[in-house]
Amino acid sequence: MKILIFGATGFIGKELISHLQKQFSINVISRDYQKAKNLFLNSTNIIKWDYEDINQLSEILCDIDVVINLAGENIASKLWTKNQKQKIISSRLKIGRLITEAIAKAKKRPKLLMQSSAIGYYGYMTPDKCDESSSNGKGFLAEVTSQWEKSTEGVVKLGVKRVIIRTGVVLGNSGGMFPQIVKPIKLFLGTNLGNGKNIISWIHIKDEINAIEYLINHTEAKGIYNLVAPKPVSSMQLNHAVGKNLKRPIWLRIPRFLILLLLGEMGKELLLSSQLVIPHKLQQEGFVFRYNDIDDAVKSLIKEKAV
């Protein structure tokens, strides 16, 4: 099976490729051809594409079975100015629309489009437990994910199966939130943000990758899937799990008002958000999570880092 990945040079993409290359033929389109070449060496085929020429992308797609779209401006790397928020949205919509247009023109279409999304779809404060049937919530990320998902919905009418992966907070050592949590705790600066009671719907990077592999191989899988561990925890529990494993105290607190003052909307949606999301469909279908428990997940990541 031939897979084409957009956004492959990021945190999830790199881990995904190192796992999937054992079974599949992996192709990558990156904005930075040379960076991708250096990163993946001979393990993947790096395809040159200018992110404009639809006819060329259509031709490329004729030889592809599965497209995975992970690409988009990082949501946490820069302050959410008006300009940055526009970049976060437009980078995602542009690629989604280009993929959809190219699939429409392709003489032979891929069987599956896996479209990345996030649990931000349900809003930054979910009042209740959310599963895949829950509605679109409030906030900037709810708006981004809703538009992002819509950008590729056209492929379904073209006979291409679409799977949307609404991913939670991915915990891994090579990117995302986890290294940012570990760093201050290691330096004896363990800090709770706000009251620490906000709920984090997390997933271990290995389960994220295994779930994506499962959704590729499971021919009946279609529609929306929440990629989160079955047991969400409070941010305080997550911090304490890290502190316990590193034998460090969590003794400081940054009050909510200060986070809002310094980071505004970004702080509210990324640091203080509370989302209780469950992986209803994966569980119903019998997908087995390797890491259900936050202590096991944190322990494995800290051990991996120490090796």
Ligand SMILES: NC(=O)c1ccc[n+]([C@@H]2O[C@H](COP(=O)([O-])OP(=O)(O)OC[C@H]3O[C@@H](n4cnc5c(N)ncnc54)[C@H](OP(=O)(O)O)[C@@H]3O)[C@@H](O)[C@H]2O)c1
């Ligand atoms: N990590 C998480 O906890 C998490 C949680 C929920 C959802 N997600 C979503 O899952 C996707 C993958 O996550 P990730 O953590 O691997 O993201 P990441 O590390 O930020 O990587 C995203 C990739 O997208 C491409 N990209 C970056 N800026 C872009 C821009 N302005 N225009 C077009 N492409 C751009 C880059 O690939 P090239 O330079 O090779 O083109 C980059 O490697 C993201 O879209 C993210 O929003 C992640």
